[in-house]
């Protein structure tokens with residue numbers, strides 16, 4: 708690992724100022740960034756830790772009926788604090804990685820990294836979340852731009868994630884047992900005005916919405932509603948863990964399971 712400076716500001720403004728420097732990078736829980744630095748695949752000169760910023764911590768319900776999650780909130784805290792407010796999200800957080808990962812990894816780090824097999828991108832896209840940074844607000848539909856690619860600018864900080872709380876929701880993950888990431892994962896969120904279905908782990912383009920299922924489930928929120936649909940294997944990930952056809956099959960199976968569990 709290269710030498711680096713470490714700063715731990717107490718406010719978003721101070722963190723943003725520290726990130727103005729050349730080669731400075733935000734640090735959340737370090738579950739991805741630190742191993743990347745150990746492998747010398749990243750060499751920031753300054754790490755700006757975000758975990759000491761009080762306004763980026765914790766979970767609460769807003770007056771608008773959204774779940775507000777501070778960008779430096781760990782998965783374990785989301786699991787605990789969202790349990791009664793948004794059980795579908797708490798269930799997702801509680802199945803990320805292992806206890807060590809859940810007690811260090813943060814939602815901001817997960818969404819900034821946008822690993823194609825990560826779980827939170829599915830929840831953010833399925834809820835039509837708003838990602839608030841130190842500079843602006845970004846709708847989830849505009850935020851995810853492909854594998855490991857997002858709308859974030861260099862050094863931009865995810866301060867808060869707001870998710871409209873669904874009437875019903877569930878996340879189904881077919882986990883890759885070695886990494887515990889999603890081989891494929893599906894988040895289903897039912898609202899009064901429609902259903903959103905987001906898929907992670909499957910596509911070479913990263914997280915995506917399965918709009919045909921959304922339409923079918925919008926008029927009939929039951930697993931049977933998608934029985935006549937099929938998912939194309941075109942553009943699905945092909946690796947030693949699963950073929951494109953296998954992943955396409957999983958998308959439909961997991962969507963049905965998520966609907967049954969939510970309903």
Ligand SMILES: Cc1cc2nc3c(=O)[nH]c(=O)nc-3n(C[C@H](O)[C@H](O)[C@H](O)COP(=O)(O)OP(=O)(O)OC[C@H]3O[C@@H](n4cnc5c(N)ncnc54)[C@H](O)[C@@H]3O)c2cc1C
Nearest residue numbers: 735736737738739740804812813815816819825826865887
């Ligand atoms: C063994 C293992 C198993 C895992 N299993 C799963 C799993 O099942 N599902 C899953 O979804 N994830 C999984 N993860 C990923 C993990 O949960 C973290 O979400 C992920 O490592 C990134 O979060 P972090 O807080 O550790 O970010 P870091 O590693 O600190 O940072 C990652 C990237 O995000 C940037 N960043 C961090 N915070 C912010 C912020 N607030 N604003 C802007 N940029 C920021 C950093 O600069 C860096 O580029 C696993 C990780 C490990 C090591």
